[in-house]
Amino acid sequence: MQKGVIQLETLSCPSCMQKIENAVKGLNGVNQDSLKVLFNASKVKVDFDSETITINDIEKAIEDLGYPVVKSKVKSA
């Protein structure tokens, strides 16, 4: 398991959170319970299995929704 922290451009509508939550939860290899979308901090924190999915895949899922990723960090959890 690895821990990813993804910094997004400023989120301004709370319904964005729900969209991002659903999109990331739907990905394979993501620990659903660990997912946290921080509205005010505009960050996504999630644990994922690096053998099934990469941080780039998660970033892409979020960017496809129209929320540009500023930067991301991965640590071993």
Add this chain to the structure above:
Amino acid sequence: MQRYILSKKNSITLISAILIALAFFGRFSLDNMAIFNWSLIIASILGVAPIAIQAYQALKVKVVSIDVLVTIAVIGAVLIQNYEESAIVTFLFLFGSYLEQRTLNKTRSAIKELTELAPESALKQMENGEFEEVDVDDVDEGDILLVKTGVKVPVDGTVLIGEGHINEASITGESLPVSKKVDSEVFAGSILENGTIQIRADRVGEDTTFGRIIELVEEAQDSKSEAERFIDRFSKYYTPAVLVLGFIVWFFSKDIELAITILVLGCPGALVIGVPVSNVAGIGNGARNGVLLKGSEVINDFSRVDTIVFDKTGTLTVGNPEVAEKEFYGKNTEEVLGYLASVERESDHPLAKAVLQDIGETTFSTVEETEVVKGGGIVAKIGVHRIAVGNVALMEKENVKLSEKAKKDVERFEKNGNSLVLTAVDGELNVLMGIRDQIRPGVKKDLQKLKKLGVKNLVVLSGDNQGTVDLVARELGLTEAHGHMLPEGKSAYIEKMQAEGGIIAFVGDGVNDSPSLALADIGIAMGSGTDVAIETSDVVLMNSDFSRLPHALGLTKSTSRNMKQNITIAVGVVLVLLASLLFSEWMNMSIGMLVHEASILVVILNGMRLLRYRLRE
């Protein structure tokens, strides 16, 4: 393509504003209906594009968002050829979200200021011994870093070479520079004001004290209270329900106009954003003023506190005992003070430190046959003299006779809340010292402010004797004082108060009262910023500054009130809109959207007031 359109949202908003203006100009000045209709149609299509894209993306992940409602409403309006409504609604929606973004950034500014203090680069020693600038993420524990004057310390570390003065305001709130030399600890985010140092990285990134503070505040601004989670759950079903309602109305009445108006009026708007906005502004104000509040649940609980329990030592008092009163008996005072200092020099008892500090410069003699008497003091030999230093019990044991005057002095010193140190040379009492901990300056005023803010009980719990505690309580105007308390006793007392229905805050320095900090409804740590207490408590007063406590309480009360106002505004607006749709003639989509967007701005602006909150004198 999709991303391109979304990135041009602001230009689209501007263009549709111009088109709408053109349309009305065409109709009323040129009397040209073609210009009017076509301008509005273009404005509608252009404007709905980014909204429709967002709606599509939301539906793809099975979310019925506001975008979905607005998109359907706009398409419906175009179908019934009500171009005026479709253009104005899209414009208002886009313009509203632009303003929302701008104002939201303001409410978050206080916390952003804090996170921007995080160091970004470091000068790291490479294998060839040279220092090179690297990203702070590339620094590992054990790396050697160079810090120059005027630069932020990039990590928590230890000074290896050099010395200088460091401003640690970002960690402790204390803006007086602290002197650092070899082996001193330095903290990430502090600024080297003069000198040049080389440090070894001990903790990096999020493990540094500064990193932990930032993470705490970030989590706090997004932590949710029970009420908020309810609103979230509610809005998850609310928006689809509005959609269904719209369809039902259309199905039975065949009135598209009415159906799409319901879609717009039913937007949840201010409801979902109201509480997070108050939360982030309140926590931001705290962070700026040396108060860390850990989330909106903490804010709600703290605002309802009716009893505040204080630890004495280090909280109400400075935590640094000093000699307050002394009496001398017999002759050779100077000589005896020298003996006393020589004996106390060997002890690490806190009272001994106070005695030594009071005596200052003196002639020290060699001490022999030192014997520590448990719960009494010290007996030792200096030359031919037998020296006894300790409390009254030790004097009795040593058969030292106290004169009538000495007995009276002892009584008086005790009544004044002193711990006693008596010194006898060869069985004769020579010196009586009364030592007590000084009350923190300004505490009395701060406590009065707390009372004014509606706290009913101010209680002190302490391990000291009852006399000392009573004295502090009387001087500070506390409502209750309990001495002889062990840590277990303190937590038992808090449990008892809670059972009686009180909402209790406990203020301590976290050294030996962590059970009480954890048990109380609100645990408030007087943190120097580097303590573990930061982790275990609900509220941290940075730099152990007691005077932040009234501000913290006042702020949570204001923030909690602000949240309630915002919920009231949001719910009120939806109710008024729906009611006016049923009972009035003038309600339509555009007015509904205008009121919605206005209400969102009102709750954001209302939340923003918290950034400027200050306790009234």
